Amino acid sequence: MNLDLKKIDRNVFELYQKAASDGAKSVMFDVYNKHIVDEFTTIADCKNKFAVPKLLKVNVNVGFGAENKKDVDYISNCLQSITGQLPKLNKARKSVSNFKIREGDPIGMMVTMRSYRMYYFLEKLLFINMSRVPNFMGFSGKSFDGNGNFSFGFPKHSIFSEEIRNSRIDFDFGMDITIVTSAKNDADAKLLLSLLGFVFI
Numbered sequence: 001m002n003l004d005l006k007k008i009d010r011n012v013f014e015l016y017q018k019a020a021s022d023g024a025k026s027v028m029f030d031v032y033n034k035h036i037v038d039e040f041t042t043i044a045d046c047k048n049k050f051a052v053p054k055l056l057k058v059n060v061n062v063g064f065g066a067e068n069k070k071d072v073d074y075i076s077n078c079l080q081s082i083t084g085q086l087p088k089l090n091k092a093r094k095s096v097s098n099f100k101i102r103e104g105d106p107i108g109m110m111v112t113m114r115s116y117r118m119y120y121f122l123e124k125l126l127f128i129n130m131s132r133v134p135n136f137m138g139f140s141g142k143s144f145d146g147n148g149n150f151s152f153g154f155p156k157h158s159i160f161s162e163e164i165r166n167s168r169i170d171f172d173f174g175m176d177i178t179i180v181t182s183a184k185n186d187a188d189a190k191l192l193l194s195l196l197g198f199v200f201i
Contacts, residue, residue, distance in 0.1 A: 016127070016197070028119040028196060036195045044191060053148065053183035053192050058118045061176045062087075063108040065099060068173070072106050075173060082160045083111045083121060122179075124163075126197050132159040138201035141190060148183030150193060151176060 015031045032054070040052045060083055062075055072089070079087040087109040095102045113121055130136055133154070144150050153176040157164070183189035190200065 016123075026116045026119040026123075028123045029116060032119075032196065036192070039195055040191065043195075044188065053181050053188050055118060055122075055192075056114070056180045056182055058113045058121060059178040059180065060087075060111045060113070061108060061178070062110070062173055063176075064173065065101070065107070069106065071171060071173075074171065075109060078157060078160075078164050078173075079109055079111055079175075081163045082157070083113055084117055085111050085113060087111045122196075125177075128162070129159045132161070138199035141200040144186035144189060146186060148181045148185055148189035149178060150181070150189060151178040153177065 015035050016027055020027050037049055037052050040046060041049055046052060060079065062079065064071070064075065068075070076087055076089070088111070089106050090108040090110060092101050092103055092105045092107050101107065139150075139152055143152050153174060155174045156172045157175060158172055179193070181189045181192060183192060194200065
């Protein structure tokens, strides 16, 4: 499926501006319902609007090792500021001596966002936070899992500096983000995300 991504990005940006000026509760959700569904049916030759894929949830994951045990509270506060939700703490199910991890030790955190909070997070990510990534040209089109889900990561959480209060200069952590869609294949998922404003290289 050949897509004119530059044309899509330009049109979507104009739609976001209009939705924002209209005072939509969620700009991305408003754009999806009023414009993206119709555009998708036209481009993908989909006759049934109810068959158009949609975003289901966004997962944000942070992993850390034994050396970061003292930073758990800071990471938790940062994730809560970034996502607006209290993260779930993941603990080790068994001990691994090579990694100095004991059963019950914290090894990561995760947040699952749905509905308006999910759309709001992606809006800020696309149009504000990604501008802070050095030399960012677009997302990799090879990061789909074969089932219509898209994953990507950041080596530093500092791109969310606007959301984090009392940020530490001496400590930075990365995070993985997975966008789960109802698309049945990667092509439909890529088209959906492209229409929403994602740029792929």
